[in-house]
Amino acid sequence: MTEPEFLAGYDPAAYERPALAVDLVLLGIRAGRLAALLLRRSQQPQAGLWALPGGFVGIAETLDAAAERVLRDKAGIGRARLEQLYTFGAVDRDPRMRIVSVAYLALLPEAAFAEALAGSAALTAATLVVPWAGEAGGPVSAVTEDGAPLALALAFDHADILALAVKRLRGKLDYTDVGFALLPEHFTLRQLQDVHAAIRGAPLNKSAFRRRMRDRGWIAPTGAREAGTAFRPAELFRFDRSGQF
C-alpha cells in the first residue's frame, strides 16, 4: 500500500480522543513582588474559583497560536513572549471530561501587567510567595496583594502549573534574559536586583550582582537618571541584547 492509498482509507475518528487545551501562566512584578494574573471562572465547572486563562486548541491551530489567542481574548494582552512550559495529562484533572493541557509561560513587563489588570474586572493579581528552600526551590503559594491567602482556591490543577512556572523561571534566571522581560525598557540596577531577589526568594549581594550584570554585558547605560526620588536618583540602564548568554 502506498502512502496516498493508505491516507485515503484512514479513519481519523477510530479512537476516542482527549480534548486538548492550553493554559497560560502570566507572570509580572507588582509592588516589587512576583505576581500572576488569574481569571475568575464565570462558568461551570468550578465557577467562581480563580484559574489560569485557558482555552481549547482548534483543529487547525498550532499550540503556540492557541496560546496567543487566549492571551489576546481572555487576558486582553496584545503580545508577549510565550514559552511552552509542560503538558499536564492527569486523567481526572477536569471534571467535564478528559482534557490534556499544554501550559505556557509569559513574562509581562510591569506596565503590561498593570494594564491587563485594569482592563478586565474578571482578572486579579495573585502575589506569589516564593520561599527560599535551597537551589531547587521550595513550594509556591498564591496570596492576595495584602498577604492573605486567596479567598478561593485555584481551579483544577492550576496551583501545580503555577508552581512549575516559578520553578522554571528560577532555573532560567541566571543564564537568560528573563529578569529583563519583567521590567520596563529603562530600569535601575536596584529594580533589576529586586526582580532577581523576588524570583530567587532570597536576597542578593549588591556589589556582586552589579558586577555580574556589567561583566556579562547584559546592561547598557542610557545616560538618563531616575526622576522623582526622595534621595539620590539611580542611573537608568537598558537591556543590552548583545551580551553573552
Added chain:
Amino acid sequence: MTEPEFLAGYDPAAYERPALAVDLVLLGIRAGRLAALLLRRSQQPQAGLWALPGGFVGIAETLDAAAERVLRDKAGIGRARLEQLYTFGAVDRDPRMRIVSVAYLALLPEAAFAEALAGSAALTAATLVVPWAGEAGGPVSAVTEDGAPLALALAFDHADILALAVKRLRGKLDYTDVGFALLPEHFTLRQLQDVHAAIRGAPLNKSAFRRRMRDRGWIAPTGAREAGTAFRPAELFRFDRSGQF
C-alpha cells in the same frame, strides 16, 4: 446552574479535536558515543523511514502511562526513567491528520540499550553527532554507527525532537545525575568522563573532572577494579545518591 447540572448537559464532542500521541527519545551510549534507538516504520505513512517509537494516548490513560506503554510494547524495554520533554503541535506534522505529540526522554544504561537493540530487528541505533558550538549547543545529526549519514531520513519532525532531547540533556548534565543514568552500576571515572564529553561534544579536563565528581559527593568507591584491561586497571565507582545536586 450548579456544577452537577452543568456536567450533565455538557457535550464533550462539540468540537473536533486533534489526536494526541507520545513519542520517545531513547538515548544511550554505544561505543563511547551518544546514540538513539530508532524504529523502522513498517506501516504507512512514511513506511520505511526511521522514527522515534510512539503511540496514541488512550482516553483513560495518563501521558506518562502512555509513554511507559510505548516503551514496553514498541521498544521492548521494561522500565526506564521517563521525563517529559516538549509537546510538538505543528498543524501539518503528520500527513494522516492533526496529531499533537508529547515527546518523552529516557536514558538507558549501556546494557539496556544493547539488549533492546538485540531484541528487535526493527530497531536501529543512530549515533548522534554532537558538535561543540558554544554553551548553547549546536545542531545534532544522526548517523549510522560507522559515521555515514542515515540512509533514510527521519520521519515526521522527529529530527527536531531528537535535537531538542540532546539540548535538554546537555543542559542538565552539570547539575543532575543524567551522566550516571547512561552507565552501568559500576563504572570507571574515565567512562563517566567520556559520557560527559560525548554529551557536551567537547573534551573535559581530567583532573578537574575527577575533582568535581569527588567534591560533589556524586561517586563512591566500590573497592573493586576494572578487569581485562591491557594496562593499569582503573578503580570502579558507583553513583552516590546522597551527594549534593
Added chain:
DNA sequence: AGAATAGTGTCTATGAGACAGTATCCA
C-alpha cells in the same frame, strides 16, 4: 547637616582549566 540611597573597592573562598608529574599495570 543629616538621612537615605547609589555606587565602588577590596579581601577572601571556591571552583575549574592547564599541565606536568608520579603510580601502577601488562607484555
Added chain:
DNA sequence: TGGATACTGTCTCATAGACACTATTCT
C-alpha cells in the same frame, strides 16, 4: 624495561559573597 593508562599536585584565573567605604541627592 618500556609502553600505556590511572591518578595526583599545583599554579593560575574567573566568579561571587561579605562588607566597609565613598558619592550624591533631597529635605
